[in-house]
Amino acid sequence: MNIVVNTLGRFQIANEQGSINDKNIRSDMLKKLLLYLLLHRDHPLTVQELCTALWHEDEIDNPSGALKNLMYRLRNLLKTELGDADYLLSKKGFYSWNSEISVIMDCEEFEKNLEEAKKTQREKEECLYYYENAIAMYGGNFMLSSTDVFWILTLSAYYHSMYITSVKEMAQLYLEQGKFHQMELVCAEALHYEALDEHLNILLVQSYMRQNKQAQAKEAFEKVEKILYDQLGVRNTPLLTELGRELINMNNGENLSDINEMSSEITEKSVDGAYLCGYTVFREIYHLEARKIKRLGMSEYLVLFTIDMDAKISSKIGKETIKDNMQKAMNMLERVLCDTLRIGDVVSRYSSTQYVVMLNSCNYENCALVANRVLSRFYQVSSKIKGLQVHMDIEEVVAASTIVK
Numbered sequence: 001m002n003i004v005v006n007t008l009g010r011f012q013i014a015n016e017q018g019s020i021n022d023k024n025i026r027s028d029m030l031k032k033l034l035l036y037l038l039l040h041r042d043h044p045l046t047v048q049e050l051c052t053a054l055w056h057e058d059e060i061d062n063p064s065g066a067l068k069n070l071m072y073r074l075r076n077l078l079k080t081e082l083g084d085a086d087y088l089l090s091k092k093g094f095y096s097w098n099s100e101i102s103v104i105m106d107c108e109e110f111e112k113n114l115e116e117a118k119k120t121q122r123e124k125e126e127c128l129y130y131y132e133n134a135i136a137m138y139g140g141n142f143m144l145s146s147t148d149v150f151w152i153l154t155l156s157a158y159y160h161s162m163y164i165t166s167v168k169e170m171a172q173l174y175l176e177q178g179k180f181h182q183m184e185l186v187c188a189e190a191l192h193y194e195a196l197d198e199h200l201n202i203l204l205v206q207s208y209m210r211q212n213k214q215a216q217a218k219e220a221f222e223k224v225e226k227i228l229y230d231q232l233g234v235r236n237t238p239l240l241t242e243l244g245r246e247l248i249n250m251n252n253g254e255n256l257s258d259i260n261e262m263s264s265e266i267t268e269k270s271v272d273g274a275y276l277c278g279y280t281v282f283r284e285i286y287h288l289e290a291r292k293i294k295r296l297g298m299s300e301y302l303v304l305f306t307i308d309m310d311a312k313i314s315s316k317i318g319k320e321t322i323k324d325n326m327q328k329a330m331n332m333l334e335r336v337l338c339d340t341l342r343i344g345d346v347v348s349r350y351s352s353t354q355y356v357v358m359l360n361s362c363n364y365e366n367c368a369l370v371a372n373r374v375l376s377r378f379y380q381v382s383s384k385i386k387g388l389q390v391h392m393d394i395e396e397v398v399a400a401s402t403i404v405k
Contacts, residue, residue: 009139274341282348313387
């Protein structure tokens with residue numbers, strides 16, 4: 001008799017006669033007990049070891065009695081759903097899985113295939129074969145519905161890390177072999193599980209670029225820039241900066257028929273409100289405007305808006321609430337800036353709590369008036385979020401210096 005066990009993304013134990021899954025094993029304790037016995041089926045387990053795996057210290061008064069009851073229920077469940085057999089054995093204070101009943105676990109097969117991939121790295125096709133086998137087995141985090149005990153959390157993190165690392169290694173092999181569509185698919189899937197991985201995002205952008213999917217590459221690049229700003233406060237990393245340069249230089253390899261074709265390609269489809277862009281683009285615009293100031297003698301100003309929360313109020317609410325409120329506030333500030341400012345003004349998110357604005361063709365007094373109008377509008381739309389504070393700093397754009405040779 002063979003038992004097949006799924007733990008990655010879903011929980012199921014099945015054989016030819018039936019199956020056990022989240023629908024018919026509603027007790028989380030039974031599920032954890034069964035899983036622990038299967039993972040350690042190569043040796044008998046003491047009552048103390050099983051109790052430690054199932055309960056926190058002093059969680060229940062009589063763990064040995066509770067374990068005995070769980071074992072009784074588990075035996076009945078296995079026989080009812082999988083057929084009559086002695087799945088579990090007990091002897092002199094030890095419990096174990098019956099070694100005569102073979103077990104195939106997806107998490108173990110996942111790891112075995114990755115080990116084979118590492119052994120065959122010099123043989124690219126064979127290496128990819130094992131990587132693809134492993135990745136196909138990963139349907140999600142280990143025991144997703146049971147994450148309240150240390151050993152499950154540890155294994156979940158372990159297999160998750162192996163998966164993400166392997167996807168990046170496999171994507172690199174696809175890149176070297178020109179299999180760009182496969183590279184795209186595997187990276188896009190992995191980002192569902194690890195959206196904040198910079199290298200994984202970069203590999204996805206590269207897969208689009210190699211397939212000449214310029215629009216998708218630009219969209220994916222802007223998405224990773226934004227998500228790293230929003231979630232981690234990270235901006236302008238060396239890898240993203242280099243990728244941005246590659247993206248700017250990217251073209252479809254064909255000459256334009258005339259300048260009208262270029263004009264049509266680069267013209268904005270709709271123009272409304274301030275120009276919102278990533279910080280990398282903002283910096284390039286700043287350089288250009290500094291040159292114009294040098295040449296034309298006009299004045300422009302930078303305004304840095306920083307959102308903060310009153311210390312007394314923040315001390316009374318949890319960290320998650322603060323994080324959620326700050327994210328909502330930043331979204332509101334972005335909308336206010338884009339709607340309030342002029343078409344020629346430029347807006348960019350600088351960090352997780354800051355936006356920077358470039359106001360063109362204005363003096364300090366007008367700049368201050370505009371900035372205060374933004375603050376007034378922001379406090380109106382964010383009035384339901386208590387304790388918000390916005391600080392602003394104003395500084396004139398400095399004309400580009402001329403290097404004399």
